[in-house]
Amino acid sequence: MVRAGAERFGSFGLATPPARRAIPADKAIALLQSGAARPGSLIGYGNGRSYGDSCQNHAGMVVDMRPLNRIRSFDAETGVIEADAGALLCDIIAHAAPYGFFPAVVPGTQFVTLGGAIANDVHGKNHHRRGTFGCHVESLTLLRSDGRTCRCSETSNAHLFRATIGGMGLTGLILSASIRLMRVPSLDVVEKATRFRDLGEFFDLADAADQANEYAVAWVDQLAGGHGRGRGLLFTGNHAEHGSHAASRAGSRLSVPVRPPFNMLNRRFLTVFNAAYRWKKGRSPDPRRAGYQGFFFPLDGIRDWNRLYGPRGLFQHQSVVPEAAARRAVPALLEAARRAGQGSFLTVLKRFGDVPSPALLSFPRPGYTLTLDFPNRGESTLRLLAELDRITIEAGGAVNPYKDARMRSEIFAASFPQWRRLEALRDPAFLSSFWARTAKKLDVECNAPAAAE
Numbered sequence: 001m002v003r004a005g006a007e008r009f010g011s012f013g014l015a016t017p018p019a020r021r022a023i024p025a026d027k028a029i030a031l032l033q034s035g036a037a038r039p040g041s042l043i044g045y046g047n048g049r050s051y052g053d054s055c056q057n058h059a060g061m062v063v064d065m066r067p068l069n070r071i072r073s074f075d076a077e078t079g080v081i082e083a084d085a086g087a088l089l090c091d092i093i094a095h096a097a098p099y100g101f102f103p104a105v106v107p108g109t110q111f112v113t114l115g116g117a118i119a120n121d122v123h124g125k126n127h128h129r130r131g132t133f134g135c136h137v138e139s140l141t142l143l144r145s146d147g148r149t150c151r152c153s154e155t156s157n158a159h160l161f162r163a164t165i166g167g168m169g170l171t172g173l174i175l176s177a178s179i180r181l182m183r184v185p186s187l188d189v190v191e192k193a194t195r196f197r198d199l200g201e202f203f204d205l206a207d208a209a210d211q212a213n214e215y216a217v218a219w220v221d222q223l224a225g226g227h228g229r230g231r232g233l234l235f236t237g238n239h240a241e242h243g244s245h246a247a248s249r250a251g252s253r254l255s256v257p258v259r260p261p262f263n264m265l266n267r268r269f270l271t272v273f274n275a276a277y278r279w280k281k282g283r284s285p286d287p288r289r290a291g292y293q294g295f296f297f298p299l300d301g302i303r304d305w306n307r308l309y310g311p312r313g314l315f316q317h318q319s320v321v322p323e324a325a326a327r328r329a330v331p332a333l334l335e336a337a338r339r340a341g342q343g344s345f346l347t348v349l350k351r352f353g354d355v356p357s358p359a360l361l362s363f364p365r366p367g368y369t370l371t372l373d374f375p376n377r378g379e380s381t382l383r384l385l386a387e388l389d390r391i392t393i394e395a396g397g398a399v400n401p402y403k404d405a406r407m408r409s410e411i412f413a414a415s416f417p418q419w420r421r422l423e424a425l426r427d428p429a430f431l432s433s434f435w436a437r438t439a440k441k442l443d444v445e446c447n448a449p450a451a452a453e
């Protein structure tokens with residue numbers, strides 16, 4: 001066991017305490033194989049790109065999977081790649097790109113591990129075409145605390161396969177996995193930015209944009225009021241026919257070396273930034289060629305940018321609401337944030353499609369997903385987040401657990417009514433702080449004897 005430093009085992013939001021104790025992957029493997037791991041004592045830790053406490057176990061230890069990062073095999077005909085769970089997505093991209101392959105699903109950062117991407121069943125800008133990351137997993141190797149190593153796929157240990165995808169690390173330790181990559185004509189993307197004046201215009205454009213493009217996502221100027229309310233840019237893209245196959249193991253040119261003592265992404269800065277961004281990006285409706293790093297991972301360009309939020313960090317709120325409720329619920333969510341006077345640095349709106357995930361618990365579902373980032377201002381921010389939860393659940397939607405650091409257990413249960421099926425398959429040695437404050441709390445409440453009359 002090692003004492004963990006804040007930088008090495010934190011969560012991306014920096015609003016929850018980092019892990020105090022960590023155990024290297026090899027020692028955790030030996031412990032699990034011996035069958036001696038204590039109940040609730042472990043949780044896998046990929047690269048800490050989850051925003052809250054789903055990759056933390058404050059009562060136990062996190063298992064540092066990063067040293068386990070070998071690419072084991074790659075079939076340049078089929079695009080199937082097998083790697084250790086701690087391999088980073090950027091390394092998988094760099095390995096496969098020269099052969100004309102790219103992951104079918106990538107989140108907004110390439111600094112996630114293979115295990116973390118599976119455990120959260122992450123989604124990308126092409127959910128409408130490719131579904132989630134889990135849709136492209138051929139098989140995975142899972143180590144359980146009874147010492148067993150199981151190969152899991154749709155045909156072998158299928159119940160564990162489905163529970164581990166999107167299972168937030170609760171079913172055991174993923175040691176390695178095999179995924180199917182997608183053949184692409186090049187890594188470059190031909191991108192188009194279309195301005196929309198309000199959310200009504202966005203909703204009118206979104207369906208057709210999905211039909212015509214591999215990638216589609218919108219940025220909303222959350223702070224604009226009056227006539228500009230709900231304005232933004234719809235980005236669409238497709239891999240370029242003739243372009244680069246060269247991937248670099250991304251190194252950020254810029255970094256935020258220390259955490260400033262205050263939040264630098266304040267309302268005044270954001271108002272100016274948003275107006276400038278909309279003008280610059282939307283200035284021409286013509287398609288333009290973008291490198292894959294800039295198109296998929298723009299925020300990776302500045303290392304540790306989350307530190308700009310200052311010592312209290314940030315909260316991210318990601319909701320999804322059904323298509324039928326979206327025209328009412330999405331404006332209501334944005335209006336609640338505006339009314340509360342809280343500026344979201346990054347406001348992203350996307351339509352999820354209906355490609356089913358193999359996962360037992362998976363956040364994406366048909367409808368529209370809205371992501372907002374808020375500086376942590378204490379009580380007032382927590383009140384706003386609770387209001388966003390309320391609007392989401394009333395609209396029949398769900399709140400994303402791996403972006404969360406504070407949702408109430410009832411919100412989680414309403415978002416994932418099937419959570420007990422994951423609890424039934426949870427490995428007893430594995431528990432996260434998120435699961436302890438949501439699912440376990442519900443479990444205790446349900447099993448508590450009725451109060452005496």
Ligand SMILES: Cc1cc2nc3c(=O)[nH]c(=O)nc-3n(C[C@H](O)[C@H](O)[C@H](O)COP(=O)(O)OP(=O)(O)OC[C@H]3O[C@@H](n4cnc5c(N)ncnc54)[C@H](O)[C@@H]3O)c2cc1C
Pocket residue numbers: 012043044045046047048049050051054055056065085086106107108109111112113114115116117118119120121122123124167168169170172173174175299402432
């Ligand atoms: C800038 C930015 C952009 C993002 N954009 C998106 C996006 O577009 N779409 C999206 O879906 N997400 C997005 N995310 C969230 C991120 O993709 C996920 O949280 C991802 O799962 C983090 O992976 P990680 O390797 O850092 O894992 P961690 O955050 O360390 O862990 C994630 C989960 O995986 C479990 N885990 C990790 N490794 C293992 C293992 N070997 N065995 C078992 N369990 C394990 C952990 O216990 C935890 O529950 C973004 C995050 C950032 C910072």
